[in-house]
Amino acid sequence: MAETKREIERKYESDDSGLPDLTGVAGVANILDKGTAELDATYYDTSDLRLAAASLTLRRRTGGSDAGWHLKLPVGPGVRDEIQAELSDTVPDELAALVRSRVREGQLVPVVRLRTARDVRDLVDANGKLLAEASVDAVRAERLFGGKGHAEWTEIEVELADDGDPALLDKVEKRLRKAGVRPAKAASKLARALAETKGGHPRPKDREPVEPVTAGDHVLAYVRAQRDAMVELDPAVRQDAEESVHDMRVATRRLRSTFRSFGKVLDREATDPVADELKWLAGELGVGRDQEVLAEHLTAALDALPTALISGPIAERLRTWAGAGHGGARSRLLGVLDSQRYLTLLDTLDSLVADPPLRKAAAKKPEKVLAKAVRRDFAKVSELIEEAAAQPPGADRDLALHEARKKAKRTRYAAEASAPALGSEARSLVKSMKSLQSLLGDHQDSVMVRTTLRELSAVAHAAGESAFTYGLLYGREERRAELVELAVPDQWETTEGSMRV
Numbered sequence: 001m002a003e004t005k006r007e008i009e010r011k012y013e014s015d016d017s018g019l020p021d022l023t024g025v026a027g028v029a030n031i032l033d034k035g036t037a038e039l040d041a042t043y044y045d046t047s048d049l050r051l052a053a054a055s056l057t058l059r060r061r062t063g064g065s066d067a068g069w070h071l072k073l074p075v076g077p078g079v080r081d082e083i084q085a086e087l088s089d090t091v092p093d094e095l096a097a098l099v100r101s102r103v104r105e106g107q108l109v110p111v112v113r114l115r116t117a118r119d120v121r122d123l124v125d126a127n128g129k130l131l132a133e134a135s136v137d138a139v140r141a142e143r144l145f146g147g148k149g150h151a152e153w154t155e156i157e158v159e160l161a162d163d164g165d166p167a168l169l170d171k172v173e174k175r176l177r178k179a180g181v182r183p184a185k186a187a188s189k190l191a192r193a194l195a196e197t198k199g200g201h202p203r204p205k206d207r208e209p210v211e212p213v214t215a216g217d218h219v220l221a222y223v224r225a226q227r228d229a230m231v232e233l234d235p236a237v238r239q240d241a242e243e244s245v246h247d248m249r250v251a252t253r254r255l256r257s258t259f260r261s262f263g264k265v266l267d268r269e270a271t272d273p274v275a276d277e278l279k280w281l282a283g284e285l286g287v288g289r290d291q292e293v294l295a296e297h298l299t300a301a302l303d304a305l306p307t308a309l310i311s312g313p314i315a316e317r318l319r320t321w322a323g324a325g326h327g328g329a330r331s332r333l334l335g336v337l338d339s340q341r342y343l344t345l346l347d348t349l350d351s352l353v354a355d356p357p358l359r360k361a362a363a364k365k366p367e368k369v370l371a372k373a374v375r376r377d378f379a380k381v382s383e384l385i386e387e388a389a390a391q392p393p394g395a396d397r398d399l400a401l402h403e404a405r406k407k408a409k410r411t412r413y414a415a416e417a418s419a420p421a422l423g424s425e426a427r428s429l430v431k432s433m434k435s436l437q438s439l440l441g442d443h444q445d446s447v448m449v450r451t452t453l454r455e456l457s458a459v460a461h462a463a464g465e466s467a468f469t470y471g472l473l474y475g476r477e478e479r480r481a482e483l484v485e486l487a488v489p490d491q492w493e494t495t496e497g498s499m500r501v
Helices: 093-098 167-178 189-196 215-238 244-261 268-286 289-303 314-323 326-337 340-354 366-390 395-422 424-462 468-497
Strands: 003-013 030-045 057-062 068-076 079-085 109-124 130-143 150-160
Touching: 003 167, 068 093, 079 093, 093 215, 109 189, 130 167, 130 189, 150 167, 150 189, 215 244, 215 326, 215 340, 215 366, 215 395, 244 268, 244 289, 244 366, 244 395, 268 289, 268 326, 268 340, 289 314, 289 424, 289 468, 314 424, 326 340, 366 395, 366 424, 366 468, 395 424, 395 468, 424 468
Parallel strands: none
Antiparallel strands: 003 079, 003 150, 030 057, 030 109, 057 068, 068 079, 109 130, 130 150
C-alpha cells in the first residue's frame, strides 16, 4: 500500500569540500554523523519525458532506509509530496495510476540511473529531536534511454524533518551562504542528469505568447489553463484529496462555458463534441459528490436542532443514506479516470490547444470581441432573473432561478477569461457574478435538500418512524429559500451596477 509523505528540502551546489560547519545555527544543539549510505535509483519516464516536463519524478531505489518506489509530485518551490510503495520489479499499479493523465497510452521506461554516495548528518535540538537532515551527495548519473553519456557532481541537500519548522531551512541557508554555498540551479538530481547527458530533453509546454495580443490569444490562454488544471488535479482526485473532485469539475465547467461564450473565436463545430465529453466527465465527477454535500448540510442542520425536536432515528438514517453508494461511487470514478474515453478526452484537449479551430474574430483585438461575448452572456442572466421574478413561488420560479445561476456562472467564467484584456471592469463583474452565483446556489441547495427530505421522510414513515423532524427541517429549508428569493433583487441591482464591460 502506497504511503504519502510531505517533503520539504533545499539543494545546493557543492565544490567537494564537504558540508560547512552548521554548529551555531539557531535551534540546532548538536549535529550527529549518521554515516554514508549507498543509493541506487533508476528513474522512469516516457520516451518524450512527459513526467520530467511536469516536474514529476518516478524512481525505483535500493539502499538507504526507504528502499522502494517513489513518486514525487510538486506542491510548491522546494516542496513535494512523495508517495512511496514497496520495492518490486515493475512499476506498482497505484503509482502508474497517479501518472496516467500524463503517460496515457505511452510506456514508462528507465531513462536515467543515479548512484549516490550520501554522507548524512542529523541536525537535532537540545532534547535530541530531529530537526533536519543535511547530506553531501556524490552523484554518478548514467543515461539509459533517449540519449547517452554520464555525469558526475556533488551537491548538498537539506531536508526538513516531519512536522519541522520551515524557518529552520532559512537559518541553515544563511549559514551555508556565508560559507560560500549557493542554491542549486537544477530543481532535482534528475533534472540535472537530463541536462548534463546527451539526448532528449523534457518536451516543452504548449507555446504561448508572452503577452496575449488577439482575442484568440486570450481565449486560448484560459482554455489552456483549465486543461492544465484537469491534468494536474488527476492524481489528487485519485487520492481522494479534499476539494479535488470539486476543483476538477469546475475546470470542466469553465471549459464548456468558454466554448459556448466564445463561439465567435473558437469554431463550435469543433468544440461542441468536446463540450459534450466534458459534460459527461463533469457528471461522473458529480456522482457521490452532490450526495456528500447534501449530507453535510443535513447533518449540520440536524446538529443545530434542540434534542427535544429530534424525533425518531433520523441521525442513523441520515448516516446510512450518506454512506450508501460512497464506495461504489469512488470505484466508479476511478474506473472513469482509467477509461479510454477519459484519456481520449485529454488527448483531444491537447490537440485543440495545439491546433485551435480559430474563427475570423480570433485575430481581432480582444477589447471588442471579448466584451461583446460577456455582454451577451450577461443579457441572458438578466432575462432569467426577470422571468423568475414574474413567476409565483414554486417549481417554475425554482427552475428559472436555477437557470439564472448557470448563466451567471457562464458570465463569470467569460469575464475571468477576459479580465487580462478588459481589466478592472471584468474583474469587478467576476466578483459580483460570483456573489450572485453563490446566492442562487443557496436557493438551489435548498431545493435539493427539500427533495431529499421528502424522500427520507417517506422511507421513515413506511418503516413506522416519526416524520416530525423531517417536516421541521423541510420548513426551515423552505424559509431559507424564501429569504434568498427576497435577497435576489438587491443582489441583482448590485450586479447590474458592476456591469461596465
